[in-house]
Amino acid sequence: MTTPKALIWSLLSVLTCVLLAGCAAVKPDQEYHMVAQHVAEATGQKSTYRPDEEDAVQSRVEALLVDGLTISEAIQLALLSNPAFQAAWMDVGMARADLVQSGLLSNPSLGGSLRFPAGGGLADLEVTMAQNVADLWQIPIRQRAAQSALDQVILRLARRAAELAADTRAAYVRAAGARELHNVAVDNLAIARQLLDMTVGRQQAGAGSELDVNLSRSAVLEAELSVESARLAASEARRGLVQLLGLTTDPERIALSESLPSSVPGLPPAEALIAIAREKRLDVRAAVQAVAQADARVREEYLKVFPTLELGMAMERAQRQAQPGRSVLADAARASIVNGALTAPEIQPRSDRRQNTDFIIGPSWGLELPVFDQNQAQIAKAQYARQQVEKTLQAVSQRMEQEVRSASDQTATAWRIVAAYRERFIPLAEKSLALSRESYNAGRASFLSVLESQRFFLETRRRAIEAQQTAAAAIPEVERAVGLPLVDLSSDYPSTRPATGKPAVGDKP
Numbered sequence: 001m002t003t004p005k006a007l008i009w010s011l012l013s014v015l016t017c018v019l020l021a022g023c024a025a026v027k028p029d030q031e032y033h034m035v036a037q038h039v040a041e042a043t044g045q046k047s048t049y050r051p052d053e054e055d056a057v058q059s060r061v062e063a064l065l066v067d068g069l070t071i072s073e074a075i076q077l078a079l080l081s082n083p084a085f086q087a088a089w090m091d092v093g094m095a096r097a098d099l100v101q102s103g104l105l106s107n108p109s110l111g112g113s114l115r116f117p118a119g120g121g122l123a124d125l126e127v128t129m130a131q132n133v134a135d136l137w138q139i140p141i142r143q144r145a146a147q148s149a150l151d152q153v154i155l156r157l158a159r160r161a162a163e164l165a166a167d168t169r170a171a172y173v174r175a176a177g178a179r180e181l182h183n184v185a186v187d188n189l190a191i192a193r194q195l196l197d198m199t200v201g202r203q204q205a206g207a208g209s210e211l212d213v214n215l216s217r218s219a220v221l222e223a224e225l226s227v228e229s230a231r232l233a234a235s236e237a238r239r240g241l242v243q244l245l246g247l248t249t250d251p252e253r254i255a256l257s258e259s260l261p262s263s264v265p266g267l268p269p270a271e272a273l274i275a276i277a278r279e280k281r282l283d284v285r286a287a288v289q290a291v292a293q294a295d296a297r298v299r300e301e302y303l304k305v306f307p308t309l310e311l312g313m314a315m316e317r318a319q320r321q322a323q324p325g326r327s328v329l330a331d332a333a334r335a336s337i338v339n340g341a342l343t344a345p346e347i348q349p350r351s352d353r354r355q356n357t358d359f360i361i362g363p364s365w366g367l368e369l370p371v372f373d374q375n376q377a378q379i380a381k382a383q384y385a386r387q388q389v390e391k392t393l394q395a396v397s398q399r400m401e402q403e404v405r406s407a408s409d410q411t412a413t414a415w416r417i418v419a420a421y422r423e424r425f426i427p428l429a430e431k432s433l434a435l436s437r438e439s440y441n442a443g444r445a446s447f448l449s450v451l452e453s454q455r456f457f458l459e460t461r462r463r464a465i466e467a468q469q470t471a472a473a474a475i476p477e478v479e480r481a482v483g484l485p486l487v488d489l490s491s492d493y494p495s496t497r498p499a500t501g502k503p504a505v506g507d508k509p
Contacts, residue, residue: 027052028096031154035092038158039079042282043165044485045072048079051089057081065249068257071172074245078168081246085164088157095146095153102146103139106132109310122317128364130312134303141300148293152286159282159483164244166480170473171241176260177469178234184465185230188458189223195454196220198437199447212447219451223458260468264415264475267489270408273482277404281483284400287393294386301379305370314364400481407474407481414471421464429457 032050039048049057061081064073079085108131115124196216202208238251247254267273278284336343436453439445479486 026093026097026100028092031092031096031150032089035089035154035157035161038154038282039161042158042162042280042483042485043075043079044487045076045079045165047076048161049081049086049089051086051093061247065254068255070258071169074172074241075165075168077245077247078164079161082164082244083246085160085246088160091153092150092157095150099143099146099150102142105135105139108312125317126315128312128314130310130364130366132308132310134306134309138300138303141296141303145293145296145300148289148296152289152293155282155286155289159286162282162483163480165485166476168241168244169476169479171237171244172256172258173260173469173472173476175234175237175241176256176258177465177472178230178237179256180260180465181462181469182227182230182234184461185223185227188461189220189227191454191458192216192220192223195437195450198441202441207443208447215447215451219454260465260472261475262468264411264471265486267408267411267478270405273404273408273478273489274401276484276489277400277482278397281400284393284396284483287389287396290389291386291393294382294389298379298382298386301375301382304375304378306368307375308366308368310364310366312364313361315359315361317359403481407477411471411474411478414467414474417467418464418471421460421467425460426464429453429460433457 029052032052036046036048036050040046047060057080061077064077064080069077108129110127110129112125112127114126117123196213196219199208199212199216203210203213235251238254242249242251242254268276433450433453433456436445436450440447440450475486478489482489
């Protein structure tokens with residue numbers, strides 16, 4: 001027969017085995033690697049922040065800031081040091097912890113009672129240990145739901161990296177464009193001063209009027225104000241870029257080594273871009289994973305109709321109550337009377353003094369009956385959640401298609417406008433200014449025509465840079481809409497002319 005001591009050791013051994021089985025790794029090293037792969041595909045950058053490589057971030061950031069900052073280096077820097085992006089990585093660790101938790105058995109329950117008899121003796125002892133075996137069919141579906149949730153977190157984080165890369169590229173373009181606008185404003189100020197010098201010279205020669213000089217001075221003052229406004233805009237654009245990079249450095253100390261691009265590689269048609277986006281956009285893929293997770297949640301709720309089925313062992317040792325007390329003198333007197341002489345009382349065996357009961361042990365079970373709560377409310381809630389994520393997937397797909405079409409159209413239009421300024425408006429403005437100055441010096445034109453030609457020229461130069469800035473900013477919008485860097489989009493599609501006969505983006509007519 002099993003002794004209580006042996007039973008206790010058996011229970012402790014089982015409990016130890018369960019605890020050891022519950023130990024699982026929660027470090028998301030593999031998941032971090034998967035995120036890095038998706039980020040590299042979506043941004044074209046192999047270097048990104050990882051929580052398990054925190055110590056190496058600062059040295060890599062310092063290396064990128066040496067010798068100026070290109071667009072590619074700015075994107076690397078943002079992916080390494082942007083604190084909001086770094087914080088989003090912790091979602092992976094939490095989702096990994098949820099996955100580990102979903103695969104663990106629920107803890108066994110250990111119970112007991114100790115009841116003392118009123119008449120003395122050994123107490124009634126009862127010990128039970130049970131385990132909810134419903135986990136055996138609930139764990140697989142829980143794990144599938146948790147794995148889908150983890151996959152969503154990975155894809156959303158990589159999509160966030162793609163968004164950050166696009167924002168950084170756009171901020172770099174704004175900063176580079178603002179710098180060029182400031183340079184143009186400085187050049188325009190020099191041109192305005194040249195006209196002022198010319199009118200002052202003509203006035204001194206007796207061929208000009210005080211009105212012409214005053215108009216020229218007003219043009220110079222206006223150009224000076226434009227320089228100050230352009231300087232402030234350039235500083236603000238730099239500050240916006242530095243904020244995205246996650247730096248506290250003075251923006252004026254960050255050297256931008258690239259200027260605005262003068263052309264863009266040829267892009268495939270919008271419908272081809274949509275097909276690529278369906279496959280590559282990470283938010284679309286995350287929405288697909290959300291549907292898979294919702295399916296798993298519905299099945300999990302159905303399995304919870306019988307939430308618990310406990311199997312275990314129970315042990316009971318009944319009480320041992322002592323017999324009522326005996327009088328030794330009375331027993332001796334009775335024995336002496338019977339024998340006719342002084343006689344000692346009989347020795348009473350221990351078994352006669354106590355009532356023995358058996359030590360019992362055996363299996364136990366417990367089942368929660370779904371009489372009132374059949375989990376119907378949670379099943380319905382999970383079904384509604386599934387319908388919701390299906391509609392969300394539909395909305396994400398529709399939004400993706402329109403974003404791709406919009407980005408493609410905006411890019412093509414912006415670069416056609418750049419080509420128009422470069423090839424027609426600027427040459428026309430330069431020629432008009434030169435002719436008006438020549439006619440003014442020869443006395444064939446009024447000063448107002450010269451002033452108007454100069455204003456048209458200066459405004460055209462400024463708008464040409466703004467158009468180039470807008471066209472350059474359209475590039476990250478295409479990358480954002482499709483989910484791939486521009487170099488991957490254009491590598492298989494050399495610059496070709498559309499069937500309409502219009503020049504391809506970036507080509508001359």
